[in-house]
Amino acid sequence: MKLLVHCNHIDAPHITPIASLYNAAMHAIILSIGDELVLGQTVDTNSAYLSAQLASRGIMTRFHQTIADDQDAIAQAFTWASNEADLVIVTGGLGPTEDDLTRQALAQAMGVELVVDEESLAAITGYFAKRNRIMPDRNRIQAMQPRGCKAIPNSCGTAPGMQVQFSRAMIFVTPGVPSELFAMFRLSVVPYLDELAAAQPALRRTILTQKINTFGLGESDIAEKLGELMDRKRNPLMGTTVSDGLVSVRIRSEFDDPQKAQAELDYTITQAERLLGPVVIGRESQTMQAALVELLLAKKATLATAESCTGGLVAKSITDVAGSSAVFAGGWVTYANEMKAAQLNVPMSLIEKHGAVSKPVARSMAQGAIEKSGATLSVAITGIAGPGGGTEAKPVGTIWIAIGSRDQATGTIATDARLYYLPGDREQIRDRAAKCAMQMLRFHIMGIPLDELRWGRKQK
Amino acid sequence: MKLLVHCNHIDAPHITPIASLYNAAMHAIILSIGDELVLGQTVDTNSAYLSAQLASRGIMTRFHQTIADDQDAIAQAFTWASNEADLVIVTGGLGPTEDDLTRQALAQAMGVELVVDEESLAAITGYFAKRNRIMPDRNRIQAMQPRGCKAIPNSCGTAPGMQVQFSRAMIFVTPGVPSELFAMFRLSVVPYLDELAAAQPALRRTILTQKINTFGLGESDIAEKLGELMDRKRNPLMGTTVSDGLVSVRIRSEFDDPQKAQAELDYTITQAERLLGPVVIGRESQTMQAALVELLLAKKATLATAESCTGGLVAKSITDVAGSSAVFAGGWVTYANEMKAAQLNVPMSLIEKHGAVSKPVARSMAQGAIEKSGATLSVAITGIAGPGGGTEAKPVGTIWIAIGSRDQATGTIATDARLYYLPGDREQIRDRAAKCAMQMLRFHIMGIPLDELRWGRKQK
Numbered sequence: 001m002k003l004l005v006h007c008n009h010i011d012a013p014h015i016t017p018i019a020s021l022y023n024a025a026m027h028a029i030i031l032s033i034g035d036e037l038v039l040g041q042t043v044d045t046n047s048a049y050l051s052a053q054l055a056s057r058g059i060m061t062r063f064h065q066t067i068a069d070d071q072d073a074i075a076q077a078f079t080w081a082s083n084e085a086d087l088v089i090v091t092g093g094l095g096p097t098e099d100d101l102t103r104q105a106l107a108q109a110m111g112v113e114l115v116v117d118e119e120s121l122a123a124i125t126g127y128f129a130k131r132n133r134i135m136p137d138r139n140r141i142q143a144m145q146p147r148g149c150k151a152i153p154n155s156c157g158t159a160p161g162m163q164v165q166f167s168r169a170m171i172f173v174t175p176g177v178p179s180e181l182f183a184m185f186r187l188s189v190v191p192y193l194d195e196l197a198a199a200q201p202a203l204r205r206t207i208l209t210q211k212i213n214t215f216g217l218g219e220s221d222i223a224e225k226l227g228e229l230m231d232r233k234r235n236p237l238m239g240t241t242v243s244d245g246l247v248s249v250r251i252r253s254e255f256d257d258p259q260k261a262q263a264e265l266d267y268t269i270t271q272a273e274r275l276l277g278p279v280v281i282g283r284e285s286q287t288m289q290a291a292l293v294e295l296l297l298a299k300k301a302t303l304a305t306a307e308s309c310t311g312g313l314v315a316k317s318i319t320d321v322a323g324s325s326a327v328f329a330g331g332w333v334t335y336a337n338e339m340k341a342a343q344l345n346v347p348m349s350l351i352e353k354h355g356a357v358s359k360p361v362a363r364s365m366a367q368g369a370i371e372k373s374g375a376t377l378s379v380a381i382t383g384i385a386g387p388g389g390g391t392e393a394k395p396v397g398t399i400w401i402a403i404g405s406r407d408q409a410t411g412t413i414a415t416d417a418r419l420y421y422l423p424g425d426r427e428q429i430r431d432r433a434a435k436c437a438m439q440m441l442r443f444h445i446m447g448i449p450l451d452e453l454r455w456g457r458k459q460k
Numbered sequence: 461m462k463l464l465v466h467c468n469h470i471d472a473p474h475i476t477p478i479a480s481l482y483n484a485a486m487h488a489i490i491l492s493i494g495d496e497l498v499l500g501q502t503v504d505t506n507s508a509y510l511s512a513q514l515a516s517r518g519i520m521t522r523f524h525q526t527i528a529d530d531q532d533a534i535a536q537a538f539t540w541a542s543n544e545a546d547l548v549i550v551t552g553g554l555g556p557t558e559d560d561l562t563r564q565a566l567a568q569a570m571g572v573e574l575v576v577d578e579e580s581l582a583a584i585t586g587y588f589a590k591r592n593r594i595m596p597d598r599n600r601i602q603a604m605q606p607r608g609c610k611a612i613p614n615s616c617g618t619a620p621g622m623q624v625q626f627s628r629a630m631i632f633v634t635p636g637v638p639s640e641l642f643a644m645f646r647l648s649v650v651p652y653l654d655e656l657a658a659a660q661p662a663l664r665r666t667i668l669t670q671k672i673n674t675f676g677l678g679e680s681d682i683a684e685k686l687g688e689l690m691d692r693k694r695n696p697l698m699g700t701t702v703s704d705g706l707v708s709v710r711i712r713s714e715f716d717d718p719q720k721a722q723a724e725l726d727y728t729i730t731q732a733e734r735l736l737g738p739v740v741i742g743r744e745s746q747t748m749q750a751a752l753v754e755l756l757l758a759k760k761a762t763l764a765t766a767e768s769c770t771g772g773l774v775a776k777s778i779t780d781v782a783g784s785s786a787v788f789a790g791g792w793v794t795y796a797n798e799m800k801a802a803q804l805n806v807p808m809s810l811i812e813k814h815g816a817v818s819k820p821v822a823r824s825m826a827q828g829a830i831e832k833s834g835a836t837l838s839v840a841i842t843g844i845a846g847p848g849g850g851t852e853a854k855p856v857g858t859i860w861i862a863i864g865s866r867d868q869a870t871g872t873i874a875t876d877a878r879l880y881y882l883p884g885d886r887e888q889i890r891d892r893a894a895k896c897a898m899q900m901l902r903f904h905i906m907g908i909p910l911d912e913l914r915w916g917r918k919q920k
Binding site for chain 2: 032039041042044045049055061062064065066067068070136309310312313314318319322325333334336338372373374386388427430
């Protein structure tokens with residue numbers, strides 16, 4: 001199923017100020033079921049995801065409520081919510097064990113019995129059969145639902161969801177596992193809302209949003225480049241957020257006329273991307289690795305990686321991208337110096353003279369990666385990710401990154417390297433180093449001087 | 461103030477299963493106020509923090525409720541919660557701007573007026589004076605509170621909190637900023653609970669918790685192995701949760717006598733770990749890669765990786781662990797077949813005859829990784845992570861994993877491989893494949909037959 005592609009993708013996309021939503025045509029309530037939530041063992045991220053999705057469609061969520069695995073309390077919440085809201089989305093409590101009580105509670109609230117849904121039973125039996133297993137007896141309960149409910153197929157797990165009109169509200173019940181919830185939301189709630197919006201003009205207000213992701217400059221550099229586009233009174237409205245070293249620019253266009261909203265959004269995006277230049281990775285959830293793979297495909301280039309301190313993170317990131325096999329030859333994780341020498345032909349004397357974390361070693365690794373792989377491009381990373389291993393001259397966070405490229409005509413290999421001092425802990429340093437490496441590759445391919453990548457750079 | 465030390469530290473300490481908490485001496489409700497929460501712009505982490513803190517003191521949180529910045533809705537929630545619970549903790553809506561309405565809503569619910577608290581006014585004026593600023597007029601509202609409330613000083617910001625007995629409940633109101641909330645919780649709620657516990661022996665129970673993480677069996681296999689240890693009436697009480705392929709067993713011991721609670725917990729953990737056997741990775745937040753590195757260090761073994769479909773994920777995971785350089789020689793990401801042949805000496809004829817995703821190729825990769833790295837152990841992974849590349853004979857999720865080992869005495873290299881069919885999308889398949897590979901390595905090192913790792917396995 002195509003939906004599975006999105007199973008693990010959380011987008012919290014569309015930031016909708018509330019003033020106009022108080023007058024929204026539809027109000028929602030979100031219920032989350034589970035002891036692990038009311039006991040604080042798990043932070044509820046599902047409700048925020050659902051609220052953001054609804055807000056982007058002009059639907060105001062009035063309440064989130066989290067309830068323990070207690071059938072009476074859940075049944076009361078069903079009754080309350082279905083009287084208070086037009087749309088009720090419920091997550092959790094659909095598992096096969098004794099403490100999963102959402103089905104029973106909905107039946108109690110509706111005053112009906114639980115009945116077996118044969119299609120769901122077949123799907124669950126099939127799920128186990130596909131794995132060469134007999135369905136355990138306890139999973140049978142997952143095929144049951146209150147009489148009158150419609151089952152929602154689960155493309156990622158065993159528990160089907162449920163949909164039913166009860167009292168004032170349309171109720172959707174989904175599993176609490178985020179990947180299953182996301183898939184089911186797209187499969188069942190989105191089509192329902194689209195249908196409603198088509199029928200009710202009041203739901204057809206147009207709020208369009210878009211996010212532009214950048215890497216290579218700080219937040220204030222970005223704000224300076226954007227200038228008056230960031231005026232708070234402007235529509236489309238623009239704001240910046242920082243996450244994992246990326247600076248994202250969020251744009252929101254709200255107009256009565258859908259065409260105007262789209263045209264204004266497009267115009268603002270074009271202006272912003274022009275002002276921001278090559279630090280732009282892409283829009284929405286486009287990752288650095290996806291942008292890099294796209295560029296490699298467009299240039300018919302192939303890439304090899306040679307990693308020391310990042311330990312395979314760059315290769316892992318690139319191969320996250322479906323279809324990367326067309327441009328990624330492979331890579332080396334040369335953690336030990338002997339591996340650098342034996343596998344990438346880095347002369348031991350070079351390591352002894354300059355240290356493994358040095359410009360000559362980074363360049364030699366990049367050179368070796370091209371020679372050994374036959375790729376047209378390479379990137380090499382050697383540095384100190386910590387927590388140990390830092391010295392006064394080379395503190396934790398010192399990272400050399402080299403780019404290697406083979407001249408197609410002459411076959412000559414050229415290498416160039418830059419030094420970064422990256423902040424943070426081991427995990428952050430490795431993450432930022434991998435991002436710097438991938439952005440350097442993009443700059444190199446686009447013919448942009450590497451020094452324009454200012455993030456973490458220090459002249460040497 | 462000493463409290464400030466903890467301003468940014470979230471601890472989710474004591475995992476308390478709910479069964480006995482249903483009979484807890486005190487019940488709590490947590491209310492979170494704010495448009496940013498019901499719109500999904502911000503994930504509510506405060507409620508989980510507060511619930512965990514309360515659970516560790518034997519107090520059951522019955523509900524979380526999140527409410528928009530709407531005075532009537534907040535007032536209704538105050539009325540409802542103070543009738544339903546003994547303790548109500550409210551976060552948010554205490555700022556100086558027009559959309560901060562928690563004070564007004566509490567006054568409305570209590571049927572009293574807002575009055576100025578002179579001490580709070582002096583504190584807020586002083587807060588600004590200390591920063592060489594005049595207090596803006598709009599901050600005056602922060603010194604106001606419903607008549608009858610006690611102000612709680614704010615050691616981190618301007619908004620004081622409030623405490624009041626109303627209806628059945630003791631109500632505490634704190635700012636929504638996590639650092640201010642944490643400080644105020646320790647400053648006001650904890651002393652109140654300690655005082656109650658001193659007066660009411662029923663609140664002086666000891667609750668100790670521990671989590672055991674496993675990989676290699678399904679949730680129902682784990683339940684079967686644990687048998688009557690999972691009886692819902694048992695103390696210590698045991699429950700299981702699944703996340704990212706790991707099955708975790710949560711244990712909670714609750715007794716009046718602290719020594720008895722510890723002894724019973726220890727005994728139950730020992731029993732559980734004995735019944736579960738080698739699938740146990742470790743306790744609490746111990747990761748698979750940390751457990752593997754620990755085992756490699758203990759056995760003075762060194763490891764090399766040869767990855768195709770996981771594209772460096774195993775190497776990346778192992779090098780996540782600080783200190784892994786002592787056991788990790790390095791690895792290859794042989795994405796292209798030419799790299800498998802040139803770098804790992806996999807005969808091209810083998811790939812042509814059996815395909816790159818096959819037992820002989822996996823074993824040959826493991827063999828090459830040992831030969832080329834000099835490591836004592838190797839792991840090789842070749843499979844189809846999707847979304848493309850699947851066939852009827854080898855569908856997406858088909859993964860061969862081989863272990864290679866060098867006999868220390870004779871120098872001979874032995875290899876062995878297993879086939880897995882892993883469910884999910886590309887990201888999940890890669891994640892589970894990496895975990896299978898690392899768990900296979902652990903089983904191999906511990907001398908456990910690889911077939912005991914049943915997760916995703918299918919006989920061939």
